[in-house]
Amino acid sequence: MTPAKRQLHLNLFIQGIGHHEAAWRHPETNPADMMDIGYYQGLAQKAEAAKFDAVFIADALAINANIEFGPFNNFFEPLTLLAAVAAVTTHIGVIGTASTTYGEPYDIARRFASLDRVSRGRAGWNIVTSSNERAAQNFGHDTHLQHSQRYARATEFLEVAMALWDSWEEEALIADRKAGRFVDIGRVHAIDHQGAHFRVRGPLDFPRPPQGYPVLVQAGSSDDGREFAARFAEAIYTAQNTLSDAQAFYTDVKARMAGYGRKPDQLCILPGLAPIIGRTTAEAKERQQELNEYIIPQYGLHMLSRNMNIDLFSYPLDGPLPELPPIEQINGGKSRFQVYVEMARRGNLTIRQLIQQIAFGRGHDTFAGTPTEIADHIEEWFTSGGCDGFNLLAPNLPVDFDRFVEMVLPELRRRGLFRTEYSGSTLRDHFGLPRPANQFSGRG
């Protein structure tokens, strides 16, 4: 038996009918799919057949400000969507996004515990802090919390959630029919949390989820976000555009983990990758160009203006970016702001070119090439300290995911980089993560 080679982790990020911002206009897609649970279930089944680690679902808690010109969210709430996906799959992980900025830890903790039970140990929670003013206004706030406050609240939120998941020790449920004792009450613990943001008595109303905790996923890349990730995250979804940036991020976050008594292999770093696949390089570039012809400039201008914290509608599309506010004034998506500024500077891009550049992945790595070139790109990042795998952003869905499976995956497998079978049945198994210890064990 040959020793196991380090394996890539791959998630399929399902975002409506494709990640390209104009995917809905392309004749290859079907806008009605967005409302059809069968479409999402079918994609997850394909991803499971391809032995992907997980499907990944984003969330925003508010309508997209650009909805006139295109969708952004899926037309479902993530946990109900993923429970229905889990019901028709057996192995693939189901990672859903939920914000710590609104809502209550008791509610979110039990929903993910329930999803973990529904999926028999395949749930992941993509923890986000919300910086969307529209979301704030749907939850009784006039404006959104400041960046650092959001992370302070997120930290306390996680502490409460973990205590709730631990509040039943493994041996608590005895169901001793003869003695008439259903639960060993000494092994079920109130958490009696009293903090700056929350007061929660606990315990949770049902036993510990199958994975102990759902896999904790995080998507922020700012300094606060990195610190939070180093402490809690078991997978990170991050936007990196060059190998050297990816390496610097990877090294930095993994190094920070020691400060929290954690080892580097307790975290998978998975940048986004938007692959545009052609049989030849020229064909890939043509496809990139063709997809971009469907772009509606207003859509990209809205999104860029929001991320840049400046109204770009008054500047010429074919001119450069204007003078931008200093990063300190950015409250929400600090790291995305930096990614866009860096992209524009690096390529000396006009506003229109920047819009085209981010149309595929909103700042995530966009790569057009042949299956071999894409496999080379993936292998290079993976083997030179840039990442542990990727969150896949297919431009048009399902067609570009089908292409990836048919054209790129066999090449990755020939190189021994990606599994041909699952070796376990939980998301922790796929990611190679330990089941967390219970903070109450032994105290009972």
Place this chain on the structure above:
Amino acid sequence: MTPAKRQLHLNLFIQGIGHHEAAWRHPETNPADMMDIGYYQGLAQKAEAAKFDAVFIADALAINANIEFGPFNNFFEPLTLLAAVAAVTTHIGVIGTASTTYGEPYDIARRFASLDRVSRGRAGWNIVTSSNERAAQNFGHDTHLQHSQRYARATEFLEVAMALWDSWEEEALIADRKAGRFVDIGRVHAIDHQGAHFRVRGPLDFPRPPQGYPVLVQAGSSDDGREFAARFAEAIYTAQNTLSDAQAFYTDVKARMAGYGRKPDQLCILPGLAPIIGRTTAEAKERQQELNEYIIPQYGLHMLSRNMNIDLFSYPLDGPLPELPPIEQINGGKSRFQVYVEMARRGNLTIRQLIQQIAFGRGHDTFAGTPTEIADHIEEWFTSGGCDGFNLLAPNLPVDFDRFVEMVLPELRRRGLFRTEYSGSTLRDHFGLPRPANQFSGRG
């Protein structure tokens, strides 16, 4: 073609491994089922094969205070559970409980909208106000809201939810690829709600759910509860123990509807029914006795003490109920308090006998008899103005539901009282309810 005879509505209320409080101790049940999503899915599939209207799931947002002596909740959060049930069924309704006392209307509205989409139009929301102190303490409150405040909050909560479900007009999603317009933005409406309890801008982040609104179900029977039901409810789950009480309740609530411009047939009243089935009457009574032998008195005493707002542990089990506090002092479950007091008075019951009486249905109608006697009982209530159907509380699950399907349902069908096939595919179809008009239509 013969004119359609008025048809019973039947829901299967899935509560752990049975509604009898000691079901978990009985050799017929399997406590491990409580944690197995396949068990819940299997029951729902059986109920669908039996052409039931819906499955019904309760919720409590806190651990059962008596957990040492038995379970109370399911070991899942209702909406993730029901999404997984919806994924493996095609016709049966999925009714889940959610409280308006904690949480935010934007969150709850979109979760039910999502469940309605996941199930392709089969979702129902059992709207409850929480009176559980333990739930309050899981959500940052020291104590729970007063009864009338809970209903004021519930009313505003519903108004916001309905406005959010209406915030996309039916024709809003145009997906005009050529013109590059995804949504007719004039048909998507901010709701700009500013009330005593909530401020919500809206719109919802996705189009109107398939049924317009999920079916609105309500379970309170106090005066506040009846008024709320008359205004909003499309189905009521209520505890009634005699036909005359049921008739009085039915007449009262249906009469109140006119005050809100609603017609009596826009509401199905479905009392709980715990049937204990025997081939002979004596066999049914024996089974009732046998199940009660598993009762753990502490469990019932805890529950009664809470509902009675008095500590019953210091009174002899085989003596009468002590002097009880006046109903004005009951803050939570006022109607249940009355049901229990009335039961004890009517039967001149000792505390132990009252515990045995409520062990099957926590105050809901408990009836032991042959299939014919049970069918007679159902028919009498149904045809003499007592109800529009029942929420079925099987003592042991799945076995007592199987018996009901095999032994009672054929008798109901022989009498032409219950469907042999579904005539539609949504929960509104099954309940004979109209799809609600959109309050924004025509304004766009």
